[in-house]
Amino acid sequence: MKFSLGAIQYYWPKNTVLKFYDGVAASDIDIVYLGETVCSKRRELNLQDYLDIAFKLREAGKQVCLSTMTLLESPALLREMARYIDNGEFVIEANDIGAVQLAQERNLPFIAGPAINCYNQHTLKYLVNSGLKRWVMPVELSRDWLKTLLEQEVVRDIRSCFETEVFAFGHLPLAWSARCFTARSEDRQKDQCELCCINYPKGREVHSQDGKQVFVLNGIQTQSGQRYNLINDLPSMHRLVDIVRLSPEPEGTLDWLDRFRENIRGKHPVKLAAGDSNGYWNRLAGMLTVET
Amino acid sequence: MELLCPAGSLPALKAAINQGADAVYVGLRGDTNARHFAGLNLAGSGLDEAVAYTHKHGRKIHVAINTFAHTDGWERWQKSVDTAVRAGADVLILADISLLAYAHDRYPKVEKHLSVQASATNPAAIDFYRNLGISRVVLPRVLSMQQVKSLARISDMPLEVFAFGSLCIMAEGRCYLSSYMTGESPNTAGVCSPAAYVRWDEKADGSLESRLNGVMIDRFNADENAGYPTLCKGRFQVGNDLYNVLEEPTSLNTLELLPELFNEGIASLKIEGRQRSPAYVEKITRVWRQAIDAVQEDPQRFRVKDEWNQVLNSLSEGSQTTLGAYHRKWK
Structure with a gap:
């Protein structure tokens, strides 16, 4: 079982990002995804900055992948995405089917990110035939769903052609919109957002009127109010999940990596915090938690 | 056309x-x-x-x-x-x-x-x-x-x-908000904010609370029209502000x-x-x-x-x- 760090979902200042990846280079993470996947207006780092980080991480022994934008609303964004895909060094994580198309046209392998709608064995096989090398399951799917899918004959035949990855820690990316909810929360229009996301390194919390945290606003993305945490579910991933993904949070992400590693066999379970959930993996509503 | x-x-x-x-x-x-x-x-x-x-x-x-x-x-x-x-x-x-x-x-x-x-x-x-x-x-x-x-x-x-x-204010087919709260989403179940999970609580003061799988989506005064609790159209709190955080009905x-x-x-x-x-x-x-x-x-x-x-x-x-x-x- 390998561990990966997903692309940073939030908008952090460049120096914060560089410092974060200095720590990552020194950690024992196996795979790192780099890139802006949420909002094209976030330009603290450009492609060259990400490539510079990518080379450093590769020298430190990490496998590096470049993550592409999730919601592509204009031709300019498509051109930008093509530059990521044409980087010539690193495999890309496609978060929109358009990225799959561009990779396929170039005969390049790709990783299907969690926002690609692959829900069944035949779709997975189609994508494998198109060049998929790794499949990050949609966040709303469960262990049972994954297990059933991998047991299908059409998948068993090609199981050696791809890896499986599961989003296992962090606030879940649940929706993308044309609207910027962070700008809206400051009573600004998206066109005049002044990149206010940078003031919220872990997004903005949304509470119900009786005080329960329901969502996190992260620009055009809406995340889960609960932090998804499958640390105690790791033993149930054996033989199903090749790579376990942690999503960067402003604090303590690499400490969690250590805890995850220690609990691969379930020997060092961690008591989940009130704000943690593991519902989706256990075939429940995503916000719910079961003791495992 | x-x-x-x-x-x-x-x-x-x-x-x-x-x-x-x-x-x-x-x-x-x-x-x-x-x-x-x-x-x-x-x-x-x-x-x-x-x-x-x-x-x-x-x-x-x-x-x-x-x-x-x-x-x-x-x-x-x-x-x-x-x-x-x-x-x-x-x-x-x-x-x-x-x-x-x-x-x-x-x-x-x-x-x-x-x-x-x-x-x-x-x-x-x-x-x-x-x-x-x-x-x-x-x-x-x-x-x-x-x-x-x-x-x-x-x-x-x-x-x-x-x-x-x-x-729908979210990119369709890429919205899991409904399964996050209820386990059922448009992608997997063909539903959003399904009625089976909706609960209405009428309070003594005449106000009405709508809930989806236990989560309060909105609260209406006696003189307000109460809308169906589609989860992206509820009134929630961000900072000190209470408003339709994602979208109005x-x-x-x-x-x-x-x-x-x-x-x-x-x-x-x-x-x-x-x-x-x-x-x-x-x-x-x-x-x-x-x-x-x-x-x-x-x-x-x-x-x-x-x-x-x-x-x-x-x-x-x-x-x-x-x-x-x-x-x-x-x-």
């Missing part, structure tokens, strides 16, 4: 046809379509009758099979495609890659449209699905008019846009964009609402038929009539309408 109207039942379908819809779209009973509600959708002889009625009037019938097929029971989706084709559907509306591939292979001559649930917003995505035999794309409601225009000019793929009805209405949509050669205008009553479908279709006829006759002199908006507003969520993402300021 086609007027494409929703039909959750045979009476709704007849109402749409009688009021001048060029085409109607329906779902099959069960969870293979994105409006999987009790008592809704067609099956068996109902589907046959729907096809017969539609064709007798020289119109087209589209069948939406637009949830994502489950691994377990994939054949159910496959059979839905077979059933729709055998019944004589003119068009299949599909989102799942595996079903598109199946339909392309098995029924190459049947017209296939890419469902909004596939969330194709750019030319590269459209090219991907073009290889799977689609001949029209239904655009997600996240694009602005400017973006719709630029896509219409870059791509030779015929485009269909949502013209009126409930407003409102409906999409693009009447005033009609000349622009017409000039860009948009192939079809879709009216949302298979879950609506025949009376609703009848009134909406009548208005949009008149509006489309007017714009086709003379796009330059087209004016939105007050009476049209009065009808549409009266049928809208929260009695208000918006241009949604078509209008940049909405974002």
Whole structure:
């Protein structure tokens, strides 16, 4: 079982990002995804900055992948995405089917990110035939769903052609919109957002009127109010999940990596915090938690 | 420019046809379509009758099979495609890659449209699905008019846009908010904020609280109209502010964009609402038929009539309408 760090979902200042990846280079993470996947207006780092980080991480022994934008609303964004895909060094994580198309046209392998709608064995096989090398399951799917899918004959035949990855820690990316909810929360229009996301390194919390945290606003993305945490579910991933993904949070992400590693066999379970959930993996509503 | 109207039942379908819809779209009973509600959708002889009625009037019938097929029971989706084709559907509306591939292979001559649930917003995505035999794309409601225009000019793929009805503010097919709260989402179950999880609590002071699987979505004073707790339209707290954090209860209405949509050669205008009553479908279709006829006759002199908006507003969520993402300021 390998561990990966997903692309940073939030908008952090460049120096914060560089410092974060200095720590990552020194950690024992196996795979790192780099890139802006949420909002094209976030330009603290450009492609060259990400490539510079990518080379450093590769020298430190990490496998590096470049993550592409999730919601592509204009031709300019498509051109930008093509530059990521044409980087010539690193495999890309496609978060929109358009990225799959561009990779396929170039005969390049790709990783299907969690926002690609692959829900069944035949779709997975189609994508494998198109060049998929790794499949990050949609966040709303469960262990049972994954297990059933991998047991299908059409998948068993090609199981050696791809890896499986599961989003296992962090606030879940649940929706993308044309609207910027962070700008809206400051009573600004998206066109005049002044990149206010940078003031919220872990997004903005949304509470119900009786005080329960329901969502996190992260620009055009809406995340889960609960932090998804499958640390105690790791033993149930054996033989199903090749790579376990942690999503960067402003604090303590690499400490969690250590805890995850220690609990691969379930020997060092961690008591989940009130704000943690593991519902989706256990075939429940995503916000719910079961003791495992 | 086609007027494409929703039909959750045979009476709704007849109402749409009688009021001048060029085409109607329906779902099959069960969870293979994105409006999987009790008592809704067609099956068996109902589907046959729907096809017969539609064709007798020289119109087209589209069948939406637009949830994502489950691994377990994939054949159910496959059979839905077979059933729709055998019944004589003119068009299949599909989102799942595996079903598109199946339909392309098995029924190459049947017209296939890419469902909004596939969330194709750019030319590269459209090219991907073009290889799977689609001949029209239904655009997600996240694009602005400017973006719709630029896509219409870059791509030779015929485009269909949502013209009126409930407003999804998230990119369709990539929204898991509903399964996060209830375990059931549009992608996996064909539902959003399903009624089985809704609870209303009336308080002593006359106020009303709406909950979805226990989570408070909104709280209404005695003098407020209480809307259905669709989770993205609730009032929540951010910082010190209590407001509709994601979206107000409102409906999409693009009447005033009609000349622009017409000039860009948009192939079809879709009216949302298979879950609506025949009376609703009848009134909406009548208005949009008149509006489309007017714009086709003379796009330059087209004016939105007050009476049209009065009808549409009266049928809208929260009695208000918006241009949604078509209008940049909405974002």
